[in-house]
Each structure stands twice: as C-alpha cells, then as structure tokens.
Amino acid sequence: QVQLVESGGGSVQAGGSLMLSCARSGDSLKRDCMGWFRQAQGKEREGIAGITFDGRTTYADSVNGRFTISKDDDNNTLYLRMNNLQPEDSGMYYCAARHWCSVVQLTVPYFAYFGRGTQVSVSS
Numbered sequence: 001q002v003q004l005v006e007s008g009g010g011s012v013q014a015g016g017s018l019m020l021s022c023a024r025s026g027d028s029l030k031r032d033c034m035g036w037f038r039q040a041q042g043k044e045r046e047g048i049a050g051i052t053f054d055g056r057t058t059y060a061d062s063v064n065g066r067f068t069i070s071k072d073d074d075n076n077t078l079y080l081r082m083n084n085l086q087p088e089d090s091g092m093y094y095c096a097a098r099h100w101c102s103v104v105q106l107t108v109p110y111f112a113y114f115g116r117g118t119q120v121s122v123s124s
Contacts, residue, residue: 002026002113004095009118016085020118022078022095029053033101034071034078035111038120040091047106049080058104063089085122092117
C-alpha cells in the first residue's frame with residue numbers, strides 16, 4: 001500500500017504561481033511512476049503530468065510549458081511547480097502512484113494509488 005498526502009494548494013490571481021507537494025509513505029519504491037491529476041467542478045479527473053522512476057516526464061498539452069513535475073526520492077516527495085496559472089487551472093489536484101512502471105500513461109485507471117487532493121483556485 002502507498003499513502004499520498006498533497007499540500008500547497010491555495011488561491012492565486014491569474015498569472016501567479018504555486019508549488020504543490022505530495023508526501024509518499026508506505027511501500028518502498030518499486031520502479032514507481034508518479035503523476036498529478038486535477039478535477040474541475042463538474043468535470044472528469046484528468047492527468048496533467050507524470051514522471052517515471054528514472055526521471056522521464058510527460059505533460060498534458062494544457063499545462064506543457066507552464067507546469068513542471070519533479071521528485072525527491074530520498075525524501076519521498078513529489079512536486080508540481082505551476083507557473084502562469086489561469087482560471088481554467090482551478091480544481092482539486094491529486095497525486096498518484098503506480099508500481100512497476102516504465103512509461104507514464106496519464107489516465108486514472110493506470111494509477112493504483114491517489115491522495116485526497118489539494119484545492120487550487122485561480123481568479124481572473
């Protein structure tokens with residue numbers, strides 16, 4: 001089992017930045033992939049960024065060039081740096097994990113573990 005706890009959400013104005021963190025505990029790393037998902041009110045959860053055990057990253061088109069995913073395996077922490085935030089970036093942001101992964105697929109069924117989320121609100 002893997003436990004994931006997100007933090008760092010908040011309210012910002014358009015053009016602002018936030019850094020989300022995800023603390024991981026439980027099972028040891030097993031060539032894990034990690035990812036960030038978000039869910040706007042009334043919409044489905046969507047994958048926006050992922051990273052493999054060896055540091056390869058992938059992004060959804062909607063955030064590519066503005067968001068950066070990174071991780072610190074020594075401290076079991078995943079990060080998401082979000083720049084130039086826009087109102088359409090508002091929503092609940094979730095951290096996700098999957099064991100034994102070589103290529104990230106940014107889909108909900110691909111990941112076995114999700115955190116409870118942290119809220120991001122961007123005003124215009």
